[in-house]
Amino acid sequence: MKKLVVISLGYNTGQTIYHQLCNLFSSILDIEYYFLSSPPPHNFEADLIVYSSNAAYQKMHKLADNHPYIIARRSINYHEINKLFKLPRYTEALLVNDTKESAEETILLLQTLGIDHINLSPYYPEIKNYPKLTIAITPGEIEHVPPCVNKIIDIKTRLVDITSLIEILTYFNMLEKFAHILSAKYIQDIIKLIKTGNKLLTDSSRMKERFKTVINNVHDGLIAINKENKVSVFNPIAEKLFNKKALNVIGQPIEEILDNKLLETVNNPRKEGILKLPSYEILISEMPLYAKNADRGRLYVLKDVSEIHRLEESVRRRLYEEQNIARYNFADIIGNSPALKKILSLAKKMAKTDATIFIQGESGTGKELLAQSIHNASSRRKGPFVAINFAALSETLLESELFGYEEGAFTGAKRGGSAGLFEIAHKGTLFLDEIGDAPLPFQVKLLRVLQEKQVRRVGGLKVIPIDVRIIVATNHNLKEDIKLKLFREDLYYRLNVLPLKIPALRERREDIMPLCYAFYKKYRPLSNDAKIYFKNIQPYLEAYNWQGNIRELQNVIEYLTSICPDDIPQSSDLPEDIKVQLFTDKSNTINLKEAIFLEIKRCNQNHEPVGRRSLANKFMLSENKIRDILLSLKIENKIMISPGKYGLKAIDLK
Ligand SMILES: Nc1ncnc2c1ncn2[C@@H]1O[C@H](COP(=O)(O)OP(=O)(O)OP(=O)(O)O)[C@@H](O)[C@H]1O
Known part of the structure; x- marks a missing residue:
């Protein structure tokens, strides 16, 4: 069998071309491949050498002198090309390749193939000045992609194109015998490409259709203009408002429809104005159109003012109904x-x-x-x-x-x-x-x-x-x-x-804690430990005056669960209003007395020890002050005082 040797600069290229050629010619040719870091051995045999590029020939032909050769013309890998169709129009990207020539050649090739919706700048290892773009497109040369890039689209190594394949077959005198296989394979690729293209085309025309349906069914007039101030969209409502047919308006300068004086109406910071047309009064608003940060023209939205009044009324009604x-x-x-x-x-x-x-x-x-x-x-x-x-x-x-x-x-x-x-x-x-x-x-x-x-x-x-x-x-x-x-x-x-x-809530203090627990559950639905959460502040909450009643209490719980979402709040975490009233307002002794009484009662019910010191700590008062309050409670016959940790007992009069 005749021997064909592929020589390339990089391993990836060599391997891809080797596989492509094997796929086509393995039954008629014996194929090997070498590349720069794995060069062909001295005195190697070859009936034909295929250099992957001009650069590969320049660098390596000395190793393979005297052998007949061709330099492959290469084409884009059709299987990968649809990745590029998915990029939006006007995308800026680097085209990364291993040499200046191959980068420029690939750009040209892509353009020839109709990939003209992307702006490509060449990039190769020796280049000094290049735009620092974040998207790179590369035919398999990922290792050369510069650090500024965060999205790499690998369109894979370029394949040997049909003309070079024909050249190979011609050289080995096998064209007639194998042309049909070659063209069949080639056509297969083309069909795949056309299918991809078609799908993309149908997708985009479907999108266009949908877009058109939306535009035509919006209840507002819509006029879009492009960068050149020419009308690109003029929907049926705009047709009605201006009594003009889209057919006659699209492509015309906007001034033909909205004269400069009218356009000035919207030239204010709110970009809104009222237009008085012969049969309508219109609220016009202008918004810029941007695509990928590029100025794409402007959109005018036109609303019939009497329609706005009608909508306002219906919204008001709906709100009432919901209320x-x-x-x-x-x-x-x-x-x-x-x-x-x-x-x-x-x-x-x-x-x-x-x-x-x-x-x-x-x-x-x-x-x-x-x-x-x-x-x-x-x-x-x-x-x-x-x-x-x-x-x-x-x-x-x-x-x-x-x-x-x-x-x-x-x-x-x-x-x-x-x-x-x-x-x-x-x-x-x-x-x-x-x-x-x-x-x-x-x-x-x-x-x-x-x-x-x-x-x-x-x-x-x-x-x-x-x-x-x-x-x-x-x-x-x-x-x-x-x-x-x-x-x-x-x-x-x-x-x-x-x-x-x-x-008022202060006249039914027994409801304070159940309300606290309920609101705590509302604001922290996943917690089960409401009682523990309030253990340090319960006496204060029960003693406070709650001038704003349950609404105020609800706000306080929302406040506490926001500032102490994970910790158990201390008295110092209470809102200022509560602290001021409880700790500085002298007229509040009555509340404190009630709070201390409730705290003693709570400790009794829970079989917890309670004494002067623990009360002093809890209410941040001196022990003397607590003693006075306890005496007063005793005189009112609300508590009994005996020695010991459990000596304070609330007398339940109920
Ligand atoms: N017993 C209660 N249980 C649960 N939530 C309550 C209770 N009482 C009041 N609330 C809540 O407290 C808030 C205030 O209640 P509401 O608006 O009914 O008070 P109001 O007396 O009508 O107030 P205003 O006089 O200021 O209109 C509401 O969020 C309400 O749900």
Whole structure:
């Protein structure tokens, strides 16, 4: 068999070409390969030498003089080329090869093959100045890739191209016999490449199709312009707004559609402006288009202003609808204090009736929670629960919000009018929060609606009957407000049918720790050790005044679980407000006394020793101060004092 020897500079190249040639010609030729670090032996035999490149010939031909040779022309490895199609357009990359010539040649080759969506800069070991790019493309020369690169695309060693393969066969006089095998193999490769290309093409045209569908179905007008200020996208809404066909506009300068004066409208820092067209008023916003940090033009988004008004209204409605659901039930109300239990038992009975409920309690005591629970326990539970806060609404808005309005009732009134909250709450519950803040003139109107059980929209004549259960809440002392002529007495009696007074948290201190544990669970759902978490601060939490009630307590637990997520908090970790009140406010001795009493009781229940010193440490007070407090507790007959570690005993009067 005739012998063919492949000679290359690097091992990778030699091996790849050797395999390629074996794959084609192993049945007719005996093939060997050598490379720079493993050169052919002296006097080696070869019928034909194939040098992998000009550089390989230059460096190694002296070792193989007198042998016939060809220098292979090489082509890209088609199997690997699809890696390049996946790179986005305008990608900047280094083309790394072992010599200047081979790097430049590969770039040219890629360009000839149609790989023109990537900007390639040659890189080879001796090069001094080159752009420090992060992507490198290399035909198998990974070891030459410079350190600035963090992504290497190896398109594998280039193969011997078809013309050189024909040359080899011609040299051995075997072309006629083997041309069909060669062309079949070659065509196979080409078909694979075409398939890859086709898939990429279909993918990209599918993407284009999808993109087009999106653009055409957006409810806004879209105009995109390229870097040359020419229109590249003009969707159907833009066609409608400007009364122009995309066909006539695409490719035209933007000034033909939006003249300079109009374009100036958006030339402000917010990049937004109002355009007045013959039949529409349009909000136009401009945004730059970037692709891979390169400026790709601009996009104008055009919204019909009357459409914005419609959307705003629908969002407001949706928000109302979402709010119009009562989320809480009686089971969500935490606390075992007798005071709370009494309220809950009363409220459950009231829930069964349809009469107006009047909840009084300080801010944060859970009035809305209770109102929602009542609604959910009532026969109206399937109807809406609508809450309105009088403290949050201006006098002018109140009437239209509650009673609704007819079209044209005032400037800005929307077409078709709008239902008020009384109408929205039909068959459900209307929760009037902070009723004490309702302005006097409005109180008269409210009273009339409550008495007549019907509303008339602002600017309307029609009377609309309403079937609504009313729950009102206030943290004011309304009797005082009546004296001060801030609240109407007749309305007060109309509302005060079923009164419920939620006591402040400091009046039901037994609920403090269960609430702490519940909120701790809420903020640290994966922890089970709530009791241990509070062991050092429990007396302080129980002694504190909780002016903001449960809302304040909830905030404090959120604060503690944020600053002490993994450690058990100490008294020093408590929020400043609590520390100031407990440790510096002289008027707080009463709280401290109560806290010390509760701590003694807790120790007794847990069979823990408790004495003057441990109390002094815990409450950061002197032992003398503790002694005074203990004596005072003893005088009040709340504790017994005997000698020994277990000498302090709380007297349970219950
Ligand atoms: N007993 C309770 N159990 C669990 N959470 C409670 C309890 N009481 C109140 N809360 C929670 O405390 C917060 C304040 O409650 P809510 O808003 O019902 O109080 P409010 O009395 O209506 O307050 P405001 O008068 O300021 O409107 C809410 O997050 C509520 O869920």
